[in-house]
Amino acid sequence: MIELRNVTKVFNPGTPNENVALRHMNLQVNEGDFVTVIGSNGSGKTTLFNLIGGTFMPTMGQVFAHGENVTREPEYKRSRYIGRIFQDPLLGTAGTMSLEHNMMLSAYKGMKSLKKNLNAKRRSYFRERLSELEMGLEDRLKDNVGLLSGGQRQALTLLMMVLSRPELILLDEHTAALDPQNADKVLHLTTKFVEEYKLTTVMITHNMHQALKYGNRLIMLDAGEIILNVDGKEKQQLTVNKLVNRFKKIRHQEIDDDELLLS
Template sequence: MIKLSDVSLIFGEGTPDRVEALNNISFQLNHGDFVTVIGSNGAGKSSLFNAVSGLYPPTSGVISKNKVDITRWPEYKRAAFIGRVFQDPLMGTAGNMSVQDNLTIASYKGMKKLKISLNKQKKNEFRELLSQLEMGLEDRISDNVGQLSGGQRQALTMLMMVLSSPDLVLLDEHTAALDPRNAEKVLELTSRFYSNYKLTVMMVTHNMKMALDFGNRLIMMDRGEIILEAEGKEKSRLTVDELVKRFHDIRGMSLTNDETLLS
Protein backbone atom coordinates (compact mmCIF):
# COMPACT_ATOMS: atom_id res chain seq x y z
CA MET A 1 0.00 0.00 0.00
CA ILE A 2 2.59 2.59 1.14
CA LYS A 3 5.98 2.06 -0.42
CA LEU A 4 9.29 3.81 0.23
CA SER A 5 11.99 3.34 -2.40
CA ASP A 6 15.56 4.45 -1.59
CA VAL A 7 14.35 7.30 0.55
CA SER A 8 17.08 9.54 1.96
CA LEU A 9 16.65 12.58 4.12
CA ILE A 10 19.70 14.79 4.53
CA PHE A 11 19.83 17.98 6.56
CA GLY A 12 22.41 20.71 6.06
CA GLU A 13 23.85 19.33 2.80
CA GLY A 14 27.17 20.98 1.99
CA THR A 15 27.75 22.23 5.53
CA PRO A 16 29.87 20.76 8.33
CA ASP A 17 26.61 20.00 10.15
CA ARG A 18 25.43 17.59 7.46
CA VAL A 19 23.19 14.95 8.99
CA GLU A 20 21.95 11.87 7.22
CA ALA A 21 18.67 11.35 9.00
CA LEU A 22 17.55 8.64 6.59
CA ASN A 23 19.89 6.64 4.41
CA ASN A 24 18.38 4.79 1.43
CA ILE A 25 15.39 3.37 3.18
CA SER A 26 13.24 0.95 1.22
CA PHE A 27 10.21 -0.40 2.89
CA GLN A 28 6.77 -1.59 2.00
CA LEU A 29 3.71 -1.50 4.16
CA ASN A 30 0.74 -3.75 3.45
CA HIS A 31 -2.82 -3.17 4.44
CA GLY A 32 -3.48 -4.41 7.98
CA ASP A 33 0.16 -4.34 9.04
CA PHE A 34 1.03 -3.28 12.57
CA VAL A 35 4.71 -2.36 12.50
CA THR A 36 6.62 -1.44 15.63
CA VAL A 37 9.69 0.71 15.09
CA ILE A 38 12.55 0.73 17.61
CA GLY A 39 15.96 2.29 17.78
CA SER A 40 17.99 4.59 19.95
CA ASN A 41 17.78 8.38 19.93
CA GLY A 42 18.76 9.76 16.56
CA ALA A 43 18.27 6.44 14.83
CA GLY A 44 15.86 8.02 12.35
CA LYS A 45 12.52 6.81 13.66
CA SER A 46 10.95 10.23 13.78
CA SER A 47 12.61 11.21 10.50
CA LEU A 48 11.03 8.17 8.91
CA PHE A 49 7.64 9.31 10.17
CA ASN A 50 8.29 12.89 9.08
CA ALA A 51 9.17 11.68 5.57
CA VAL A 52 6.07 9.51 5.36
CA SER A 53 3.74 12.16 6.78
CA GLY A 54 5.17 14.86 4.52
CA LEU A 55 6.55 17.18 7.19
CA TYR A 56 10.02 16.91 5.61
CA PRO A 57 10.00 15.86 1.97
CA PRO A 58 12.82 13.38 1.33
CA THR A 59 16.07 14.58 -0.29
CA SER A 60 15.91 11.67 -2.71
CA GLY A 61 13.85 8.57 -3.30
CA VAL A 62 10.19 7.95 -3.93
CA ILE A 63 7.25 7.49 -1.60
CA SER A 64 4.16 6.05 -3.20
CA LYS A 65 0.72 5.04 -2.12
CA ASN A 66 -1.09 2.43 -4.21
CA LYS A 67 1.41 3.18 -6.99
CA VAL A 68 0.65 6.94 -6.89
CA ASP A 69 3.78 9.01 -6.31
CA ILE A 70 3.16 11.17 -3.24
CA THR A 71 6.80 12.17 -2.58
CA ARG A 72 6.14 15.89 -3.07
CA TRP A 73 2.66 16.06 -1.58
CA PRO A 74 2.46 18.58 1.26
CA GLU A 75 1.65 17.36 4.74
CA TYR A 76 -1.93 18.64 4.87
CA LYS A 77 -2.74 16.77 1.66
CA ARG A 78 -1.31 13.49 2.93
CA ALA A 79 -3.21 13.99 6.16
CA ALA A 80 -6.30 13.04 4.18
CA PHE A 81 -5.20 9.41 4.48
CA ILE A 82 -2.51 9.49 7.17
CA GLY A 83 -3.34 9.95 10.83
CA ARG A 84 -0.51 10.84 13.18
CA VAL A 85 -0.41 10.89 16.95
CA PHE A 86 2.51 12.61 18.64
CA GLN A 87 4.21 12.08 21.95
CA ASP A 88 2.97 15.45 23.22
CA PRO A 89 -0.73 15.07 24.05
CA LEU A 90 -1.24 18.78 23.36
CA MET A 91 -0.32 18.42 19.68
CA GLY A 92 -3.33 16.54 18.41
CA THR A 93 -6.16 18.66 19.76
CA ALA A 94 -7.03 22.35 19.92
CA GLY A 95 -7.03 23.24 23.62
CA ASN A 96 -8.92 26.48 23.13
CA MET A 97 -11.95 24.67 21.75
CA SER A 98 -14.52 22.25 23.11
CA VAL A 99 -14.46 18.47 22.75
CA GLN A 100 -17.36 18.58 20.30
CA ASP A 101 -15.69 21.32 18.22
CA ASN A 102 -12.53 19.23 17.98
CA LEU A 103 -14.51 16.18 16.91
CA THR A 104 -16.41 18.24 14.33
CA ILE A 105 -13.16 19.42 12.77
CA ALA A 106 -11.92 15.82 12.72
CA SER A 107 -15.06 14.31 11.26
CA TYR A 108 -13.87 14.78 7.70
CA LYS A 109 -10.49 15.55 6.21
CA GLY A 110 -9.61 18.26 3.73
CA MET A 111 -10.91 21.81 3.31
CA LYS A 112 -13.71 22.43 5.76
CA LYS A 113 -17.09 23.48 4.44
CA LEU A 114 -19.06 26.60 5.17
CA LYS A 115 -21.88 24.72 6.87
CA ILE A 116 -22.86 24.05 10.44
CA SER A 117 -22.59 20.30 10.86
CA LEU A 118 -22.59 20.22 14.66
CA ASN A 119 -26.25 19.49 15.48
CA LYS A 120 -28.13 17.38 18.05
CA GLN A 121 -27.70 14.21 16.05
CA LYS A 122 -23.95 14.80 15.64
CA LYS A 123 -23.61 15.48 19.36
CA ASN A 124 -25.29 12.17 20.14
CA GLU A 125 -22.98 10.41 17.72
CA PHE A 126 -20.02 12.05 19.44
CA ARG A 127 -21.26 10.99 22.89
CA GLU A 128 -21.57 7.42 21.62
CA LEU A 129 -18.02 7.53 20.22
CA LEU A 130 -16.60 9.12 23.36
CA SER A 131 -18.15 6.46 25.56
CA GLN A 132 -15.85 3.96 23.81
CA LEU A 133 -12.94 5.69 25.53
CA GLU A 134 -14.43 4.88 28.95
CA MET A 135 -13.12 8.12 30.40
CA GLY A 136 -16.38 9.90 31.05
CA LEU A 137 -15.74 12.35 28.22
CA GLU A 138 -19.25 11.78 26.87
CA ASP A 139 -20.49 14.01 29.71
CA ARG A 140 -17.94 16.74 29.04
CA ILE A 141 -18.60 17.25 25.36
CA SER A 142 -18.85 21.05 25.58
CA ASP A 143 -15.89 21.47 27.94
CA ASN A 144 -12.75 23.03 26.56
CA VAL A 145 -10.14 20.42 25.68
CA GLY A 146 -7.60 22.48 27.63
CA GLN A 147 -9.33 21.32 30.82
CA LEU A 148 -8.73 17.63 30.10
CA SER A 149 -5.80 15.60 31.41
CA GLY A 150 -2.98 14.49 29.15
CA GLY A 151 -4.32 10.95 29.02
CA GLN A 152 -7.81 12.13 28.11
CA ARG A 153 -6.42 14.43 25.42
CA GLN A 154 -4.34 11.64 23.92
CA ALA A 155 -7.35 9.30 23.93
CA LEU A 156 -9.40 12.03 22.25
CA THR A 157 -6.64 12.47 19.67
CA MET A 158 -6.80 8.72 18.95
CA LEU A 159 -10.55 8.93 18.50
CA MET A 160 -10.27 11.99 16.24
CA MET A 161 -7.72 10.13 14.18
CA VAL A 162 -9.88 7.06 13.55
CA LEU A 163 -12.99 9.17 12.80
CA SER A 164 -11.83 9.76 9.25
CA SER A 165 -10.70 6.11 8.82
CA PRO A 166 -7.12 6.81 7.71
CA ASP A 167 -5.27 4.32 5.53
CA LEU A 168 -2.16 4.64 7.65
CA VAL A 169 -1.69 5.53 11.29
CA LEU A 170 1.63 6.85 12.59
CA LEU A 171 2.03 6.60 16.35
CA ASP A 172 5.10 8.52 17.45
CA GLU A 173 5.78 7.33 21.03
CA HIS A 174 2.22 8.30 21.71
CA THR A 175 2.24 6.94 25.27
CA ALA A 176 5.70 8.12 26.35
CA ALA A 177 4.52 11.35 27.97
CA LEU A 178 1.68 9.74 29.93
CA ASP A 179 1.62 8.29 33.41
CA PRO A 180 1.62 4.45 33.49
CA ARG A 181 -2.11 4.10 34.04
CA ASN A 182 -3.04 6.41 31.16
CA ALA A 183 -0.33 4.90 28.98
CA GLU A 184 -1.88 1.47 29.58
CA LYS A 185 -5.29 2.86 28.68
CA VAL A 186 -4.12 4.51 25.46
CA LEU A 187 -2.28 1.33 24.45
CA GLU A 188 -5.40 -0.69 25.05
CA LEU A 189 -7.29 1.76 22.82
CA THR A 190 -4.59 1.38 20.19
CA SER A 191 -5.12 -2.38 19.93
CA ARG A 192 -8.89 -2.02 20.09
CA PHE A 193 -9.02 0.61 17.34
CA TYR A 194 -6.54 -1.39 15.27
CA SER A 195 -8.84 -4.37 15.12
CA ASN A 196 -12.19 -2.52 15.15
CA TYR A 197 -11.30 -0.03 12.42
CA LYS A 198 -9.00 -2.41 10.48
CA LEU A 199 -6.14 0.08 10.58
CA THR A 200 -2.61 -0.09 9.24
CA VAL A 201 -0.28 1.10 11.96
CA MET A 202 3.33 2.11 12.40
CA MET A 203 4.28 2.66 16.03
CA VAL A 204 7.54 4.12 17.29
CA THR A 205 8.46 3.07 20.78
CA HIS A 206 11.46 3.24 23.06
CA ASN A 207 10.21 0.24 24.93
CA MET A 208 11.52 -3.01 23.48
CA LYS A 209 9.04 -5.16 25.31
CA MET A 210 6.19 -3.09 23.92
CA ALA A 211 7.65 -3.42 20.44
CA LEU A 212 7.62 -7.19 20.84
CA ASP A 213 4.17 -7.43 22.39
CA PHE A 214 2.45 -5.38 19.72
CA GLY A 215 2.03 -5.90 16.01
CA ASN A 216 2.98 -8.38 13.37
CA ARG A 217 6.16 -6.71 12.16
CA LEU A 218 9.12 -5.08 13.78
CA ILE A 219 11.85 -2.88 12.37
CA MET A 220 14.94 -1.71 14.17
CA MET A 221 16.67 1.44 13.01
CA ASP A 222 20.13 2.81 13.60
CA ARG A 223 21.83 5.87 12.13
CA GLY A 224 19.19 6.35 9.46
CA GLU A 225 19.08 2.77 8.30
CA ILE A 226 16.76 -0.14 8.86
CA ILE A 227 19.12 -2.72 10.36
CA LEU A 228 16.70 -5.44 11.31
CA GLU A 229 13.28 -6.57 10.15
CA ALA A 230 11.22 -9.35 11.64
CA GLU A 231 7.77 -10.49 10.67
CA GLY A 232 5.09 -12.94 11.78
CA LYS A 233 6.42 -16.05 13.53
CA GLU A 234 9.98 -14.79 13.47
CA LYS A 235 8.89 -11.70 15.35
CA SER A 236 6.80 -13.55 17.89
CA ARG A 237 9.80 -15.70 18.82
CA LEU A 238 12.01 -12.63 19.46
CA THR A 239 12.93 -11.61 22.98
CA VAL A 240 14.50 -8.45 24.37
CA ASP A 241 17.82 -10.24 24.97
CA GLU A 242 17.75 -11.63 21.46
CA LEU A 243 17.16 -8.13 20.04
CA VAL A 244 20.09 -6.68 21.98
CA LYS A 245 22.29 -9.54 20.82
CA ARG A 246 21.20 -9.16 17.20
CA PHE A 247 21.98 -5.44 17.35
CA HIS A 248 25.43 -6.28 18.66
CA ASP A 249 26.01 -8.78 15.88
CA ILE A 250 24.91 -6.38 13.16
CA ARG A 251 26.62 -3.24 14.35
CA GLY A 252 29.61 -4.88 16.00
CA MET A 253 29.03 -2.90 19.13
CA SER A 254 26.74 -2.98 22.07
CA LEU A 255 23.50 -1.15 22.39
CA THR A 256 24.50 1.59 24.76
CA ASN A 257 21.37 3.60 24.95
CA ASP A 258 20.27 3.47 28.58
CA GLU A 259 16.80 4.57 27.75
CA THR A 260 16.30 1.59 25.47
CA LEU A 261 17.66 -0.94 27.92
CA LEU A 262 16.03 0.38 31.03
CA SER A 263 12.53 0.64 29.64
Protein backbone atom coordinates (compact mmCIF):
# COMPACT_ATOMS: atom_id res chain seq x y z
CA MET A 1 0.00 0.00 0.00
CA ILE A 2 2.59 2.53 1.09
CA GLU A 3 6.32 2.06 1.25
CA LEU A 4 9.23 4.23 2.38
CA ARG A 5 12.59 3.33 0.87
CA ASN A 6 15.69 4.55 2.63
CA VAL A 7 14.02 7.82 3.59
CA THR A 8 16.01 10.51 5.38
CA LYS A 9 14.70 13.91 6.43
CA VAL A 10 17.02 16.66 7.58
CA PHE A 11 15.63 19.98 8.79
CA ASN A 12 17.62 23.20 8.31
CA PRO A 13 20.47 21.42 6.50
CA GLY A 14 23.77 23.27 6.56
CA THR A 15 22.83 25.55 9.45
CA PRO A 16 23.70 25.40 13.15
CA ASN A 17 20.13 24.15 13.72
CA GLU A 18 20.58 21.14 11.47
CA ASN A 19 18.44 18.30 12.75
CA VAL A 20 18.12 14.79 11.37
CA ALA A 21 14.51 13.83 12.01
CA LEU A 22 14.46 10.54 10.12
CA ARG A 23 17.45 8.37 9.33
CA HIS A 24 17.49 5.84 6.45
CA MET A 25 14.05 4.59 7.23
CA ASN A 26 12.48 1.64 5.45
CA LEU A 27 8.85 0.87 6.15
CA GLN A 28 6.20 -1.05 4.31
CA VAL A 29 2.54 -0.83 5.24
CA ASN A 30 0.39 -3.48 3.57
CA GLU A 31 -3.27 -3.31 2.73
CA GLY A 32 -5.38 -4.07 5.78
CA ASP A 33 -2.60 -3.38 8.27
CA PHE A 34 -3.31 -1.49 11.48
CA VAL A 35 0.05 -0.20 12.63
CA THR A 36 0.51 1.58 15.94
CA VAL A 37 3.52 3.88 16.24
CA ILE A 38 5.10 4.80 19.56
CA GLY A 39 8.13 6.82 20.43
CA SER A 40 9.09 9.70 22.65
CA ASN A 41 8.90 13.38 21.70
CA GLY A 42 11.24 14.20 18.85
CA SER A 43 11.62 10.59 17.76
CA GLY A 44 10.26 11.41 14.28
CA LYS A 45 6.67 10.17 14.48
CA THR A 46 5.05 13.26 13.04
CA THR A 47 7.82 13.72 10.47
CA LEU A 48 7.06 10.18 9.31
CA PHE A 49 3.41 11.16 8.79
CA ASN A 50 4.32 14.37 7.02
CA LEU A 51 6.45 12.38 4.58
CA ILE A 52 3.75 9.80 3.94
CA GLY A 53 1.11 12.53 3.63
CA GLY A 54 3.28 14.71 1.38
CA THR A 55 3.48 17.81 3.58
CA PHE A 56 7.14 18.00 2.61
CA MET A 57 9.59 15.97 0.57
CA PRO A 58 12.32 13.76 2.02
CA THR A 59 15.92 14.91 1.85
CA MET A 60 16.83 11.46 0.50
CA GLY A 61 14.93 8.34 -0.41
CA GLN A 62 11.58 7.62 -2.00
CA VAL A 63 7.95 7.16 -1.07
CA PHE A 64 5.83 4.66 -2.96
CA ALA A 65 2.06 4.27 -3.00
CA HIS A 66 0.47 1.33 -4.81
CA GLY A 67 3.94 0.59 -6.19
CA GLU A 68 4.20 4.03 -7.82
CA ASN A 69 6.82 6.59 -6.87
CA VAL A 70 4.90 9.49 -5.29
CA THR A 71 7.85 11.23 -3.65
CA ARG A 72 7.20 14.46 -5.51
CA GLU A 73 3.42 14.33 -5.48
CA PRO A 74 1.98 17.38 -3.64
CA GLU A 75 0.00 16.95 -0.45
CA TYR A 76 -3.40 17.76 -1.92
CA LYS A 77 -3.03 15.04 -4.56
CA ARG A 78 -1.92 12.46 -2.03
CA SER A 79 -4.87 13.41 0.14
CA ARG A 80 -7.11 11.80 -2.47
CA TYR A 81 -6.23 8.36 -1.12
CA ILE A 82 -4.86 9.28 2.30
CA GLY A 83 -7.05 10.50 5.16
CA ARG A 84 -5.39 12.25 8.04
CA ILE A 85 -6.48 13.31 11.52
CA PHE A 86 -4.40 15.58 13.71
CA GLN A 87 -4.12 15.88 17.46
CA ASP A 88 -5.74 19.33 17.38
CA PRO A 89 -9.50 18.82 16.95
CA LEU A 90 -9.75 22.24 15.28
CA LEU A 91 -7.63 21.22 12.29
CA GLY A 92 -10.01 18.71 10.76
CA THR A 93 -13.07 20.90 10.30
CA ALA A 94 -13.98 24.48 9.41
CA GLY A 95 -15.33 26.09 12.59
CA THR A 96 -17.23 28.96 11.00
CA MET A 97 -19.18 26.67 8.69
CA SER A 98 -22.17 24.47 9.34
CA LEU A 99 -21.94 20.71 9.88
CA GLU A 100 -23.64 19.98 6.58
CA HIS A 101 -21.24 22.17 4.62
CA ASN A 102 -18.28 20.54 6.33
CA MET A 103 -19.64 17.11 5.51
CA MET A 104 -20.39 18.12 1.93
CA LEU A 105 -16.72 18.98 1.47
CA SER A 106 -15.66 15.49 2.40
CA ALA A 107 -18.39 13.75 0.41
CA TYR A 108 -15.89 13.23 -2.36
CA LYS A 109 -12.19 13.88 -2.73
CA GLY A 110 -10.65 16.25 -5.23
CA MET A 111 -11.48 19.57 -6.85
CA LYS A 112 -15.06 20.65 -6.32
CA SER A 113 -17.43 21.50 -9.16
CA LEU A 114 -20.20 24.03 -9.67
CA LYS A 115 -22.82 21.38 -8.95
CA LYS A 116 -25.02 21.84 -5.94
CA ASN A 117 -24.93 18.38 -4.41
CA LEU A 118 -26.34 19.35 -1.04
CA ASN A 119 -30.02 18.42 -1.20
CA ALA A 120 -32.69 16.84 1.01
CA LYS A 121 -31.54 13.33 0.16
CA ARG A 122 -27.96 14.14 1.05
CA ARG A 123 -29.05 15.81 4.29
CA SER A 124 -30.98 12.76 5.43
CA TYR A 125 -27.94 10.63 4.60
CA PHE A 126 -25.75 12.97 6.70
CA ARG A 127 -28.23 12.77 9.58
CA GLU A 128 -28.20 9.00 9.39
CA ARG A 129 -24.42 8.86 9.49
CA LEU A 130 -24.19 11.43 12.30
CA SER A 131 -26.55 9.36 14.44
CA GLU A 132 -23.93 6.58 14.35
CA LEU A 133 -21.74 8.83 16.49
CA GLU A 134 -24.42 8.81 19.22
CA MET A 135 -23.65 12.39 20.15
CA GLY A 136 -26.91 14.02 19.17
CA LEU A 137 -25.26 15.75 16.22
CA GLU A 138 -27.92 14.56 13.77
CA ASP A 139 -30.19 17.43 14.82
CA ARG A 140 -27.53 20.10 14.42
CA LEU A 141 -26.81 20.03 10.68
CA LYS A 142 -27.18 23.79 10.34
CA ASP A 143 -25.12 24.68 13.43
CA ASN A 144 -21.59 25.97 13.06
CA VAL A 145 -18.96 23.37 13.85
CA GLY A 146 -17.31 25.93 16.13
CA LEU A 147 -20.13 25.33 18.62
CA LEU A 148 -19.17 21.68 19.14
CA SER A 149 -16.92 20.35 21.88
CA GLY A 150 -13.47 18.99 21.11
CA GLY A 151 -14.67 15.40 21.35
CA GLN A 152 -17.65 16.02 19.11
CA ARG A 153 -15.46 17.80 16.63
CA GLN A 154 -12.92 15.01 16.48
CA ALA A 155 -15.68 12.42 16.07
CA LEU A 156 -17.09 14.51 13.21
CA THR A 157 -13.63 14.73 11.64
CA LEU A 158 -13.40 10.95 11.84
CA LEU A 159 -16.80 10.46 10.24
CA MET A 160 -15.98 12.98 7.50
CA MET A 161 -12.75 11.20 6.77
CA VAL A 162 -14.59 7.91 6.41
CA LEU A 163 -17.19 9.49 4.12
CA SER A 164 -14.45 10.51 1.72
CA ARG A 165 -13.40 6.83 1.38
CA PRO A 166 -9.62 7.02 1.84
CA GLU A 167 -7.48 3.91 1.35
CA LEU A 168 -5.00 4.73 4.08
CA ILE A 169 -5.62 6.70 7.26
CA LEU A 170 -3.00 8.44 9.37
CA LEU A 171 -4.03 9.17 12.95
CA ASP A 172 -1.64 11.50 14.73
CA GLU A 173 -2.46 11.12 18.44
CA HIS A 174 -5.99 12.03 17.49
CA THR A 175 -7.36 11.44 20.99
CA ALA A 176 -4.54 13.02 22.99
CA ALA A 177 -6.19 16.42 23.31
CA LEU A 178 -9.52 14.98 24.54
CA ASP A 179 -10.71 14.15 28.03
CA PRO A 180 -10.56 10.40 28.86
CA GLN A 181 -14.25 9.80 28.27
CA ASN A 182 -14.30 11.41 24.84
CA ALA A 183 -10.95 9.85 23.99
CA ASP A 184 -12.43 6.40 24.62
CA LYS A 185 -15.44 7.20 22.54
CA VAL A 186 -13.40 8.46 19.59
CA LEU A 187 -11.09 5.45 19.79
CA HIS A 188 -14.05 3.13 19.86
CA LEU A 189 -15.49 4.83 16.78
CA THR A 190 -12.09 4.63 15.10
CA THR A 191 -11.86 0.86 15.49
CA LYS A 192 -15.47 0.47 14.41
CA PHE A 193 -14.90 2.43 11.20
CA VAL A 194 -11.57 0.74 10.50
CA GLU A 195 -13.25 -2.67 10.63
CA GLU A 196 -16.36 -1.58 8.77
CA TYR A 197 -14.46 -0.08 5.84
CA LYS A 198 -11.37 -2.30 6.06
CA LEU A 199 -9.16 0.79 6.23
CA THR A 200 -5.38 0.49 6.27
CA THR A 201 -4.39 2.43 9.36
CA VAL A 202 -1.29 3.93 10.91
CA MET A 203 -1.86 5.37 14.37
CA ILE A 204 0.60 7.40 16.39
CA THR A 205 0.00 7.18 20.10
CA HIS A 206 1.73 8.35 23.22
CA ASN A 207 0.08 5.64 25.22
CA MET A 208 1.78 2.22 25.39
CA HIS A 209 -1.41 0.46 26.47
CA GLN A 210 -3.22 1.82 23.43
CA ALA A 211 -0.36 0.83 21.17
CA LEU A 212 -0.51 -2.72 22.52
CA LYS A 213 -4.28 -2.99 22.54
CA TYR A 214 -4.98 -1.85 18.99
CA GLY A 215 -3.74 -3.02 15.63
CA ASN A 216 -1.86 -5.98 14.27
CA ARG A 217 1.55 -4.31 14.06
CA LEU A 218 3.60 -2.08 16.30
CA ILE A 219 6.63 0.02 15.51
CA MET A 220 8.73 1.97 17.93
CA LEU A 221 10.72 4.99 16.85
CA ASP A 222 13.71 6.50 18.54
CA ALA A 223 15.95 9.30 17.24
CA GLY A 224 14.58 8.95 13.73
CA GLU A 225 14.99 5.20 13.44
CA ILE A 226 12.63 2.24 13.72
CA ILE A 227 14.07 0.32 16.63
CA LEU A 228 11.26 -2.21 16.97
CA ASN A 229 8.91 -3.61 14.35
CA VAL A 230 6.70 -6.46 15.51
CA ASP A 231 3.52 -8.02 14.16
CA GLY A 232 1.15 -10.95 14.53
CA LYS A 233 1.61 -13.24 17.50
CA GLU A 234 4.71 -11.48 18.69
CA LYS A 235 2.76 -8.25 19.08
CA GLN A 236 -0.11 -9.96 20.90
CA GLN A 237 2.27 -11.30 23.51
CA LEU A 238 3.91 -7.94 24.18
CA THR A 239 3.31 -6.13 27.47
CA VAL A 240 4.35 -2.70 28.67
CA ASN A 241 7.14 -4.25 30.73
CA LYS A 242 8.45 -6.28 27.84
CA LEU A 243 8.40 -3.15 25.66
CA VAL A 244 10.40 -1.18 28.19
CA ASN A 245 12.92 -4.01 28.53
CA ARG A 246 13.30 -4.39 24.80
CA PHE A 247 13.94 -0.66 24.51
CA LYS A 248 16.65 -0.97 27.18
CA LYS A 249 18.24 -3.91 25.43
CA ILE A 250 18.29 -2.16 22.04
CA ARG A 251 19.34 1.28 23.17
CA HIS A 252 21.28 0.45 26.35
CA GLN A 253 19.46 3.24 28.15
CA GLU A 254 16.23 3.94 29.99
CA ILE A 255 13.24 5.48 28.25
CA ASP A 256 13.48 9.08 29.32
CA ASP A 257 10.02 10.18 28.33
CA ASP A 258 7.84 10.06 31.45
CA GLU A 259 4.69 10.56 29.52
CA LEU A 260 5.31 7.40 27.55
CA LEU A 261 5.74 5.35 30.74
CA LEU A 262 3.12 6.91 32.95
CA SER A 263 0.21 6.91 30.54
